[in-house]
Amino acid sequence: MKNKVYIQDVTLRDGMHAIKHSFGKEILTQLAIALDQAGVDAIEIAHGDGLSGSSFNYGFGKHTDKEWLSGIAEQLQNAVLTTLLLPGIGTIEDLKVAKDLGVKSVRIATHCTEADIAIQHIAEARKMGLDVGGFLMMAHMNTPKNLAKQAKIMEDAGAHCVYVTDSAGALLMHEVEERVDAFKLELNSDTQIGIHCHHNLSLGVANTIVAMEKGAYRLDASLAGMGAGAGNSPLEVLIAVLNKMGVEHNCDLFRLMDLADDIIRPMQERPVRVDRETLSLGYAGVYSSFLLHAEKAAKKYGLDTRDILVELGNRKMVGGQEDMIVDVALDMHKKVNHD
């Protein structure tokens, strides 16, 4: 057997994007328990945009983060309960609440050039005794070398692990390799490297594997890929591949397959898959979470979702700027009516 890897499930956080943050408390609890029994190392729970993401801009959750998180930690046997925080959206106060509910690990996420806004949150999370990951989103928008410098800022602030986060599902396999290589050169050898993919170019699993082969230890995945855009690296598929490669992990493949097909897929009103809209996200390098918001705007203003997504890419919009989807749609709507 080869080196062991750390599998973090993101179904109950990134998966929120696919169903407009509408996970019910009961099904979320059942899934967390089932994922624990199926052997994942960590389970991330929050609004899709992290703690306090519930808003007009990102969509209101069916529950608050507090409601989703409460009572879960007590029911997990092995898996670490984790959450996500984006500085600028959530605050250290939100993290304290999550910690009191039993969260043991957190990822602090910033755009790939703005790591210094997370220094305070990473340091405070460490003071609280949490395991801390730094999450560098939209990693395709920075060069490998400069991304690694940003990773170093997070490491210096106290992160145990730093992630290459391909939020747009835009990275090709060699581009993932270059970023993980750059991290290895820049970071201390005891800092772990993580990989978080989106499947918009059908490379979710392949990119996760090449990152692992270059030294990434923490791998993100979700049941049936349940996540923003075309979803994440599908957990059950990733585990099947790791089995065939002889990589050691704790997961039970068939249990995960059953959860993916029996529970998750029927929940998806809009299928999570590579289609013209989600492929456009990866192709244009656009934040995957924009998908459902862009589809809503396209419908309301009589436009093609792809045109909106491509224009958002042209305008260099970054994660969190969901309000600019309506802005773009209104500009395009005016232009169409004018011509």
Added chain:
Amino acid sequence: MDKVKVAIIGSGNIGTDLLIKIIRQSDTLSVAAFVGIDPESDGLKRAERMGIKIISSGVDGLINTEEWDDIKIIFDATSAKAHLYNWEKIKTYTEKKIIDLTPAAIGPYIVPPVNLSTLHHENNVNMVTCGGQATIPMVYAVSRVARVKYAEIVASIASKSAGPGTRANIDEFTETTAKAIESIGGAERGKAIIILNPAEPPLVMRDTIFTLSEIVDRQLIINSVNQMVEDVRKYVPGYELHQEIQFEIIDEENPIYIENLGMCHGLKTMIMLKVKGAGHYLPEYAGNLDIMTSAAKITAEMLVNMQ
């Protein structure tokens, strides 16, 4: 009338931009001292070249300078922590007023077109945040014609315009802005989001304001917002409504769930702004800098005129 003498503490982006604004544009104020702690800072060097008296030993140096007795108003553009120190030193001089541009917020919040006229007797007033100065007038414009249950603002600024102070304490932005959306904007509950965008060339500041209010005639909201935009433009010429105001009814059958408020329905209003800076210290993309310093300057000028 002789110009009223003021001092600026803090030689970073905000202090330097404010300095340039007062020198170029103010008929009522003159800068008697520009105060920093690093004689090598770009701000202090620039002020010296412009012939302004500079002090590189902080508030203590300012109080010991011969101009101190004549200075009526002090702008503090340092940090929340430094402001606590500065205020301890200055507050014994009860005839002087301090305008706090840090997130310390010892004194009441001021958003000039909303509540300045009620606060002229205060000795320490706080300018909230750049995002607050841009968005709270809009929240107030809605809340003065319709009861607002919830207001949320999204401020997008160019990475280049966010100085080290902002970056080191981004929670101060979200928390202070949210509080002022409630206490000054008039929303029952407020939420603030800030996004840094590193695009090159840098993008001009954008602000989006969402409110959930009781259902009223939309024209009342449109008129109130347009009037308020005009009021802000008097001191921030680059402030503009970038799109038509968008409305949506959130009906009782499909309510939204808002933390601490429960299930809510009503009229959703979405206001999209663009705030172009005057290009005094940083280029015009830095509308966030411009709106903060312009609000501080008009506050000082109105305090002078009210006396």
